[in-house]
Amino acid sequence: MKEYASVNKEMLAELEAVLGAEYVLTAADKLEQYKTDEETDPRMFHLPEAVVLPGSSEEVAAVVKLCNKYNVPVTVRGGGTSLADGAIPVCGGIVLLMERMNRILEMDTTAMYMVVEAGVRTIDIQKRANEAGFLYAGDPCSAESCQIGGNLATNAGGNKAVRYGVTRNQVYSLEVVTPTGEIVEVGARLKKCSTGYCMEQLIMGSEGTLGIITKATLKLQPLPPYRFDLLAVFDDPVKALDVVPKIMQAGLNPTSIEYMDNSYVRSTADYIEFKGAPHYEDGIYVIITVETFTEDELDLKMEKLDELCEAAGAIDVLEADDRIWSMRRNCQESVRLISLVSLTDDVVVPVDKIAETIKYIMQVGEKYPFPVKINAHIGDGNLHIVLCKCDLTDEEWEKNVAAFHNEVYSYAYSQGGRLAGEHGIGAKKLAYMEAYTPAGELELMRKIKLAWDPQLILNPGKIFNA
Numbered sequence: 440m441k442e443y444a445s446v447n448k449e450m451l452a453e454l455e456a457v458l459g460a461e462y463v464l465t466a467a468d469k470l471e472q473y474k475t476d477e478e479t480d481p482r483m484f485h486l487p488e489a490v491v492l493p494g495s496s497e498e499v500a501a502v503v504k505l506c507n508k509y510n511v512p513v514t515v516r517g518g519g520t521s522l523a524d525g526a527i528p529v530c531g532g533i534v535l536l537m538e539r540m541n542r543i544l545e546m547d548t549t550a551m552y553m554v555v556e557a558g559v560r561t562i563d564i565q566k567r568a569n570e571a572g573f574l575y576a577g578d579p580c581s582a583e584s585c586q587i588g589g590n591l592a593t594n595a596g597g598n599k600a601v602r603y604g605v606t607r608n609q610v611y612s613l614e615v616v617t618p619t620g621e622i623v624e625v626g627a628r629l630k631k632c633s634t635g636y637c638m639e640q641l642i643m644g645s646e647g648t649l650g651i652i653t654k655a656t657l658k659l660q661p662l663p664p665y666r667f668d669l670l671a672v673f674d675d676p677v678k679a680l681d682v683v684p685k686i687m688q689a690g691l692n693p694t695s696i697e698y699m700d701n702s703y704v705r706s707t708a709d710y711i712e713f714k715g716a717p718h719y720e721d722g723i724y725v726i727i728t729v730e731t732f733t734e735d736e737l738d739l740k741m742e743k744l745d746e747l748c749e750a751a752g753a754i755d756v757l758e759a760d761d762r763i764w765s766m767r768r769n770c771q772e773s774v775r776l777i778s779l780v781s782l783t784d785d786v787v788v789p790v791d792k793i794a795e796t797i798k799y800i801m802q803v804g805e806k807y808p809f810p811v812k813i814n815a816h817i818g819d820g821n822l823h824i825v826l827c828k829c830d831l832t833d834e835e836w837e838k839n840v841a842a843f844h845n846e847v848y849s850y851a852y853s854q855g856g857r858l859a860g861e862h863g864i865g866a867k868k869l870a871y872m873e874a875y876t877p878a879g880e881l882e883l884m885r886k887i888k889l890a891w892d893p894q895l896i897l898n899p900g901k902i903f904n905a
């Protein structure tokens with residue numbers, strides 16, 4: 440493991456000279472705020488030595504140059520909603536906050552694009568696009584608190600991925616500060632391009648290890664005016680999951696297909712205090728959204744969807760109103776009602792393997808001493824498995840979590856899956872990344888990291904051991 444220097448007085452003085460003293464924080468209570476992200480296990484927390492708030496790409500570049508000069512690591516933080524310990528400064532050093540870089544710089548509705556700074560909240564981008572009659576199709580459930588820079592760095596998915604793809608599909612180009620402190624533009628506002636390496640795609644999903652994203656040019660889509668959200672309730676997970684390929688094969692082009700097991704139906708209904716949630720006791724929810732440009736098309740698709748769900752064995756088919764979506768959006772928070780410490784997983788498998796994978800996990804889960812909860816973006820093969828520590832000791836928890844993960848990850852890889860579909864690897868899954876990634880692929884990643892960041896300054900201790 441590489442040794443880093445501590446932040447010293449000279450470095451702090453240089454940071455203050457670049458940013459202004461009010462944007463360099465070292466007070467204990469401030470540092471305390473940035474020792475974790477969404478991580479709930481205190482053993483994973485790590486205090487930074489200083490927190491900085493640059494206001495421009497030039498200031499970000501100057502901070503990175505100083506980190507290289509003083510051999511101090513820097514961890515970028517967007518909204519701090521990482522579920523993979525991505526924003527925790529696991530090697531100490533500096534946490535760099537993007538929150539001052541929060542401007543929407545340009546919106547062109549003729550050419551359908553938007554230019555934003557990386558610290559803009561995702562929901563503000565969505566709202567601005569909607570107000571103009573357009574859609575920004577990136578839609579993680581955390582949109583109210585995460586930033587677009589964090590979405591780009593993790594290649595976030597979300598509720599519209601079935602139809603529109605994930606964050607990397609919404610981007611034309613990026614402005615990035617490299618690990619050595621240069622400001623570069625990567626990508627271009629083109630429909631097609633085969634002009635050298637696709638650098639913007641390499642940076643997206645690199646979790647702040649290959650560059651600090653400072654600006655992005657995002658694609659806009661026309662906003663479909665007609666929408667219907669359907670809730671199909673099942674009493675058997677196999678039937679619930681078997682409906683997915685039928686919807687896709689029927690060409691209904693849904694925007695989302697989401698799954699909540701019964702334990703989530705209960706915990707989210709309790710969490711949002713929704714008395715009378717449909718089939719609270721035994722229902723398994725599949726929420727399907729269809730959006731269209733004409734009313735007739737919507738009617739036809741809804742009729743077909745209703746037919747497919749009933750034929751698949753749904754015990755009830757209803758309209759999914761805002762309360763049902765609120766349940767879905769609050770899956771993560773509702774876990775706190777059951778356990779203060781929990782672990783959220785993010786396995787992804789080919790879409791046609793998701794039913795078998797969920798069945799396997801439910802079966803395996805029965806052997807373990809913790810509750811296992813499952814929600815999933817089933818339309819894109821992405822499962823969120825949540826394990827609740829409840830009153831297990833640290834030792835019992837660690838031993839059982841490791842055994843459970845090894846069973847589940849081995850199975851997922853045997854089905855052609857991967858460790859993370861949207862949350863990234865962060866520090867949380869680094870050991871598993873090393874264990875499960877094919878050696879040749881991991882070696883290529885290491886070579887890229889070392890070539891771009893020879894001093895290993897950017898977000899060390901994340902994804903793999905460089």
Ligand SMILES: Cc1cc2nc3c(=O)[nH]c(=O)nc-3n(C[C@H](O)[C@H](O)[C@H](O)COP(=O)(O)OP(=O)(O)OC[C@H]3O[C@@H](n4cnc5c(N)ncnc54)[C@H](O)[C@@H]3O)c2cc1C
Pocket residue numbers: 476477514515516517518519520521522525526537557558578579580581584585586587588589590591592593594595596597598646647648650651652653768771772861862898901
């Ligand atoms: C309730 C809840 C629901 C969620 N739902 C979803 C979901 O539906 N889909 C999904 O994909 N994720 C989801 N997440 C996870 C999380 O919101 C995403 O990973 C999100 O993209 C993180 O964005 P952030 O701004 O909070 O980034 P942070 O948590 O601050 O950082 C995440 C990673 O990105 C890096 N980073 C941040 N900003 C930059 C930047 N400007 N340049 C370079 N690197 C940067 C950080 O160093 C870190 O490695 C959810 C989380 C919660 C708590």
